[in-house]
Amino acid sequence: MQTNRGTWEIRDGAQIVSNTAVSGTPENALGAGAYVQATTVLMSGGRVSGNSATGGYAQGGGFYLCQSAEFTMTGGEISGNSLTVPDDTTEAYPTADGGGVYLTDSSFTMYGGAISGNAAWYGGGVSAWASTVDLLGGMISENEAYFSGGGLYFAGADYEADNSYTLAVGGAARIENNVAGDGYGGGIYMYYATLVMTGE
Numbered sequence: 001m002q003t004n005r006g007t008w009e010i011r012d013g014a015q016i017v018s019n020t021a022v023s024g025t026p027e028n029a030l031g032a033g034a035y036v037q038a039t040t041v042l043m044s045g046g047r048v049s050g051n052s053a054t055g056g057y058a059q060g061g062g063f064y065l066c067q068s069a070e071f072t073m074t075g076g077e078i079s080g081n082s083l084t085v086p087d088d089t090t091e092a093y094p095t096a097d098g099g100g101v102y103l104t105d106s107s108f109t110m111y112g113g114a115i116s117g118n119a120a121w122y123g124g125g126v127s128a129w130a131s132t133v134d135l136l137g138g139m140i141s142e143n144e145a146y147f148s149g150g151g152l153y154f155a156g157a158d159y160e161a162d163n164s165y166t167l168a169v170g171g172a173a174r175i176e177n178n179v180a181g182d183g184y185g186g187g188i189y190m191y192y193a194t195l196v197m198t199g200e
Helices: none
Strands: 001-002 007-010 014-018 020-022 028-030 034-037 040-045 048-051 051-056 057-059 063-066 070-073 076-077 081-086 093-097 102-103 106-112 114-116 119-122 126-129 133-134 139-141 144-148 150-155 166-169 174-176 186-189 195-196
Touching: 020 028, 028 051, 051 057, 057 081, 081 093, 102 106, 133 150
Parallel strands: 001 034, 007 040, 014 048, 020 051, 028 057, 034 063, 040 070, 048 076, 051 081, 057 093, 063 102, 070 106, 076 114, 081 119, 093 119, 102 126, 106 133, 114 139, 119 144, 126 150, 133 166, 139 174, 150 186, 166 195
Antiparallel strands: none
16 A cells, blocks of 8 residues: 555554565565555554565565655554565665665654564664664564664665764663674664664
8 A cells, every 4th residue: 555645543453464565667666565655654553464575676565654754653563574686686786675664764753562573685674764763662573684684774864974863762662582694783783873772
């Protein structure tokens, strides 16, 4: 599904499951579960699970957020979503970012719920580019990145060195039992950004 502007609430009982995004030309496969553009998303329950995107440029197995989208998660689960790059891709620089959630030029605040069992090349659970992420509760666990950032991959914009993008981790947030295949950032991988940790 695709959203553009407005507010979208995801509550108990809602399910976005077993959907597929397959690339065309160019080889983009974005937001297998949901493609969210300039929209406010409030997730208090429900399940986004088992969605998959396949393409030379695959991003957002569960959610793809862009153009100042705002995602607040207080409950529910984002689980078992995955990204795949086909062996015969013609994409010059193939990638697979954000098994559970991918965001660019957007924001993500997590107070509760779970992001677990997702898989990607970068950011098995969450991949954020030029965005703001506040992890204040909930759990990011048992996600896997083939390369870097098993739980979370967090990056500034195009190698900007001013560290103007901030990842905040506090409250009761837990990032645990995630895996990075190349050994870089099993829990968190970040560059050209600032990390602030507070709370428990």
